[in-house]
Amino acid sequence: MTRSTICIAVALAMIACTTVRAAEQSGGNVMRTRAWGQMPDGATVDRFDLKIGTIEVGVIEYGATLVSIRVPDKNGNMDDVLLGFDTLEGYLNRNFGGVTGRFANRIGGAKFTLDGVEYNVTPNAGKNHIHGGRKGFDKVLWKGQAWSTGDEAAVRLTYLSKDGEEGYPGNLNVTVTYTVRAPGKLEIHYEATTDKPTVINLTNHAYFNLAGAGSGSVRNHLARIFADNYTPADEALIPTGEICSVDGTPLDFKRPALIGDRIDDLTATRGYDHNFVFGNTDGTLRRAAFFYSAATGRQMQLATTEPGMQLYTANHLRDLKGRDAKVYNQHGAFCVETQHYPDSPNKPQFPSVVLRPGEKFDSKTMFEFTVYRTD
Numbered sequence: 543m544t545r546s547t548i549c550i551a552v553a554l555a556m557i558a559c560t561t562v563r564a565a566e567q568s569g570g571n572v573m574r575t576r577a578w579g580q581m582p583d584g585a586t587v588d589r590f591d592l593k594i595g596t597i598e599v600g601v602i603e604y605g606a607t608l609v610s611i612r613v614p615d616k617n618g619n620m621d622d623v624l625l626g627f628d629t630l631e632g633y634l635n636r637n638f639g640g641v642t643g644r645f646a647n648r649i650g651g652a653k654f655t656l657d658g659v660e661y662n663v664t665p666n667a668g669k670n671h672i673h674g675g676r677k678g679f680d681k682v683l684w685k686g687q688a689w690s691t692g693d694e695a696a697v698r699l700t701y702l703s704k705d706g707e708e709g710y711p712g713n714l715n716v717t718v719t720y721t722v723r724a725p726g727k728l729e730i731h732y733e734a735t736t737d738k739p740t741v742i743n744l745t746n747h748a749y750f751n752l753a754g755a756g757s758g759s760v761r762n763h764l765a766r767i768f769a770d771n772y773t774p775a776d777e778a779l780i781p782t783g784e785i786c787s788v789d790g791t792p793l794d795f796k797r798p799a800l801i802g803d804r805i806d807d808l809t810a811t812r813g814y815d816h817n818f819v820f821g822n823t824d825g826t827l828r829r830a831a832f833f834y835s836a837a838t839g840r841q842m843q844l845a846t847t848e849p850g851m852q853l854y855t856a857n858h859l860r861d862l863k864g865r866d867a868k869v870y871n872q873h874g875a876f877c878v879e880t881q882h883y884p885d886s887p888n889k890p891q892f893p894s895v896v897l898r899p900g901e902k903f904d905s906k907t908m909f910e911f912t913v914y915r916t917d
Contacts, residue, residue, distance in 0.1 A: 572591070573690040574590070576589055579631070589609070590602075592688070592695040592697065592720070596726045597725070598612040598620070599612075599720060603685065604634070605637070605640030605641060606679070609639060611748075614840075616839025622754065623750055623752050623754065625856075626638055626864060635681060637678075637747045642673045642674060642680055642746065643716070644674050644714060645663075645673075645742065645895070647743065647745075647817070647852060649884075650888055656739055684701045685701070686699040687699075694723045697719070699720075710740055712897075713736065714740060715735050717733045717734070718730065718732050728909045729908050731904075731906050733905075734903035735903070736898070736901075738899065741895045742897045743886065750878070752834070752838060753837045756869065756870060757837075759802070759871075759874060761800065762801075763801050763876065764801075765800070765834075766795055766831065767831045768831065769796075769819055769830075770819070771818075773786075773884065774786050779811070780885050801814070812858070815853075815855070816853055817881070820848070820851070822847070825847050827847050827906055830878075832844070839913045839914045841914060843912070844880070844910075845907070846908070848881055849883070851879060851881065852877070852881060853876065853878060856873055857873070880905075
């Protein structure tokens with residue numbers, strides 16, 4: 543990427559950008575529901591396809607998983623910016639775009655104490671717990687229902703996580719709603735209630751490549767992350783409990799920088815796998831990050847009500863055959879997992895992740911896809 547291109551992209555992070563509106567002008571929203579496969583026990587998995595404006599989104603009931611996000615490039619060509627697979631079988635026991643919970647990210651020692659009671663959750667990352675356990679929310683069958691209005695198309699998925707599932711207390715009723723709005727917005731709205739005190743941390747584990755899924759490395763993507771701080775972690779990626787400045791580290795994206803500029807400095811994690819701290823806990827939607835592909839002109843802006851975000855650069859992908867026979871490799875995508883901080887149940891100085899009866903867990907993350915054209 544040339545210096546002039548980087549300067550243009552920097553400006554884009556600050557100002558409104560040109561947006562391709564062809565699809566919005568040529569037709570309204572489209573909603574389609576169809577059977578997309580069967581679980582090993584024979585249960586049918588439905589797929590929901592939502593289209594409005596310049597965005598087309600596919601969601602399946604297994605894992606409440608995002609399987610497709612198609613948006614135009616600077617020439618108006620549609621492509622999928624989400625890594626995925628041709629059939630349901632590709633998603634079974636693999637989290638690509640699924641809802642991650644009951645607690646996203648890690649819990650150190652696979653245990654926590656709540657109201658004086660110690661709970662042991664499934665150790666599925668060595669001695670630690672990650673992403674809800676061996677059968678987290680990304681590996682269960684949700685129930686979906688879609689609808690459409692003149693302004694938006696949406697699918698709401700529900701799941702009951704029973705008391706004791708993966709070691710967590712309380713019957714947890716969870717709802718996740720994906721809503722697409724013109725011209726290129728996707729909102730994820732998470733809601734939950736419980737009948738016992740519990741902990742909760744929900745996110746989505748989508749793998750993005752704005753040059754198109756399977757097009758190669760995202761090292762040449764420009765990134766800006768609106769975070770001054772991060773949570774340092776040990777070799778098992780369990781936070782130490784500190785909150786430190788990103789200044790002088792490879793995690794400093796306060797000014798736009800290429801993902802690949804300093805990624806090789808992160809030898810312990812083989813790339814980015816770090817929690818950035820926004821610090822907001824009042825439930826307001828605030829800007830979180832911005833990504834840009836000069837090759838296609840696609841931009842993705844991200845806003846969230848969550849106080850943190852894990853940036854992960856697909857450090858462990860190796861020769862994985864994906865959609866349309868494309869092969870996914872290391873650094874071939876990035877994940878932006880909006881969340882509370884890892885190991886929060888064991889870090890009382892972190893924002894609380896406790897949900898009690900009578901309360902409602904309510905979290906939103908908004909993606910906005912636009913296109914920058916130089917002509």
